[in-house]
Amino acid sequence: MLPMPRSSGLLCVYSGDKLCSVDDCIPGTGVYLRHGYIYSSLAGYVLRKNEGEELPVISVVRETETQLLPDVGAIVTCKVTSINPRFAKVHILYVGSTPLKDRFRGTIRKEDVRATEKDKVETYKSFRPGDIVLAKVISLGDVQSNYLLTTAENELGVVVAHSEAGAQMVPISWCEMQCPRTHAKEFRKVARVQPEYLQA
Structure with missing residues (x-):
């Protein structure tokens, strides 16, 4: 067979x-x-x-x-856990639309945030801890290191973010989101989300 x-x-x-x-x-x-x-x-x-x-x-x-593993080229949904000037640390939650049983760690380096003007990227203007991000796997991790991820495509980046007031922010451009309560704007690397990637 x-x-x-x-x-x-x-x-x-x-x-x-x-x-x-x-x-x-x-x-x-x-x-x-x-x-x-x-x-x-x-x-x-x-x-x-x-x-x-x-x-x-x-x-x-x-x-x-069986345990689905993030693979090179896979689109993953992850949550930002910490940031520094060189990279953002994330936990990978989904591969495609499949939730993961185990927790995998990932890293989005400053140079992998966007495709253009990489030298002008500032990590804290792209992500904040707690943000939900769509990213693509570009390199597999091992026990010691994390999966390397990129958001350097229009469809990739922050999909859910909460403002300092605690409200879910609304994207207003590819680099800004706005709080519906306070109307304060915050910088993000915003994803242009395709319907098939949206999680309920």
């Missing part, structure tokens, strides 16, 4: 399915070796993980064990 793709991007396989050659991957859990190839030993989903080895480790896990 052929492997079935799944909406989250994970590949569904059945027991006995040939996955790849031993030249391409290192066998992990839920697989076995035969004649130089790696086969699935159970029905489930294929996970490939780089664990500092030259080749990725390939495993097959059952549905309950």
Whole structure:
């Protein structure tokens, strides 16, 4: 039976399915070796993980064990936890529209905030702690470091922000949001949100 793709991007396989050659991957859990190839030993989903080895480790896990991971190019929704002049630290909450079970940390560097005039970017004029941000993964993290994220596209940036008065602010331009209560304006790197990225 052929492997079935799944909406989250994970590949569904059945027991006995040939996955790849031993030249391409290192066998992990839920697989076995035969004649130089790696086969699935159970029905489930294929996970490939780089664990500092030259080749990725390939495993097959059952549905309950699967955990969607942020991948390069993925659009993620994250919450800003802290900022400094060089970068903003975030927690990644969603990959696409799928909520994450585990907490992943990310970093948006000053040079990755926007596509133009990068030398004029000021982190505190782009994000504030508590902001909800749409970003794209540009580099995978590991145990020690964070995922590197970018907001250097029109569709990426702050989607939800609260003013000092506690009200949810309204975007008024690509770089400003306004408090509906006090009418005070605050700088942000504002996202032009596409409908498919909006979270309820």
